Amino acid sequence: MTRPVKIAVLQFTSIGDVVLTTPVIRCLKEQIPTAEIHFCTARAFQPIIDNNPYLTGRHYLDGSLLTFIRQLRVEQFDYVVDLQNTFITGFIRVALGCRSYSVEKQTLRQWLYVRCKVNAMPNQHVVDRYFAAVHPLGVENDGMGLDYFIPYKDEVETDWLPATHQHDFVAYVIGGQSFTRRMPVMRMIELCLKINYPIVLVGDKNDRLAGDEIVRAIGERYVYNACGHYNLNQSASILQQARVVFSHDTGLMHIAAAFGKKVYSIWGSSSPQLGFYPYKTPHVRLETPSLACRPCSATGFGNCPMKHFKCMNNLPFDFDVKELRTKKKNFE
Missing domain, CATH: 3.40.50.2000 (Glycogen Phosphorylase B;)
Structure with missing residues (x-):
């Protein structure tokens, strides 16, 4: 029997950012046959992901970060996909101790655009930046857009x-x-x-x-x-x-x-x-x-x-x- 591939996806920022991860969740599940996709986010965003059929596990940070990490370590993930790439999510990646992939931040280009009005931003939606993070896993964008599931x-x-x-x-x-x-x-x-x-x-x-x-x-x-x-x-x-x-x-x-x-x-x-x-x-x-x-x-x-x-x-x-x-x- 083939052991499932357990993947943790991290995104804690906002309603919009969580919704924008949904094509990645779908494609991970559909393109890696043995994948179990777990989503890690803030408790406030529970309504967005509770009904997502592509998810095997849902983990909500609503208290101690260390307690949250201990709960995640029990799952023994094979991969972490960090679609936020901040200090906190970086700490979680290191603590879980498995191979990880992160979205490339556009910090310098964004700073140039906002502060200096020099637009060096790539002509690319953030969803496509998310997909670049999972490309090493052999996952491609199916072009089907975002998901939202209403109970x-x-x-x-x-x-x-x-x-x-x-x-x-x-x-x-x-x-x-x-x-x-x-x-x-x-x-x-x-x-x-x-x-x-x-x-x-x-x-x-x-x-x-x-x-x-x-x-x-x-x-x-x-x-x-x-x-x-x-x-x-x-x-x-x-x-x-x-x-x-x-x-x-x-x-x-x-x-x-x-x-x-x-x-x-x-x-x-x-x-x-x-x-x-x-x-x-x-x-x-x-x-x-x-x-x-x-x-x-x-x-x-x-x-x-x-x-x-x-x-x-x-x-x-x-x-x-x-x-x-x-x-x-x-x-x-």
Whole structure:
């Protein structure tokens, strides 16, 4: 009997980064017949991977790092695939004492781009950088894009939404990891008026107040504020049912990409040139062109370093949503 090949995949950073690992997980499992794939991440990201059928094991860091490593050592892994490549994941690799492969960080090129505005970034999505890490294992990208698996209990039924939004709507992810990665509320209102279609606002409880302000400005007949009412998987289910998705640079943007949705991605302080744009799905990039101070950060700031926030305040809404031409809703 052939002994299974046990592979640990490491990624602890964010919702989006975990979703972006899913093609690697799938291809490892499908292209190494005897592979058992174990995923190691933070407890907060459990909903993303709990239902992934390509995984044999799931390990959550929610306490002592040393205790976590002791638990991993029991598994006796053959390989570690580090798709984060930080000091912490490097420590885990060394502690497990098996052969490991790591994603190549673009630290210097990213620094040049953000600090000096010298764009030496490779024309390559971060998912393709992930695949370069597993190439020595004979694993290739199957080109099938991202995965996201919603358990039945979290599938949002039609009648969970208002009657005005039950059969056809646009989803707008209004959240963002930081202030400079999301538009001011007045610009969100302007965008909703431009979309001119029934809209479901998607986000967590921290986005609730902004969503309420948008609803007050436009009316609940046209905008439904779902922020904070649904868990992560339920929010994913809403994205799956939307006609198209508008989104700031967030993890939910990548979840929408996993469902093959057309994504209108909104970019402020960060830039799609950093390699985190919607993957293997139709998308339109909404960003302020020829702005000398942008990008000012890969992860965002609590306020605009230049105090003018032109990347979002001057963002042009000159796009045409062709998918909505057949059934416009007049907000006036």
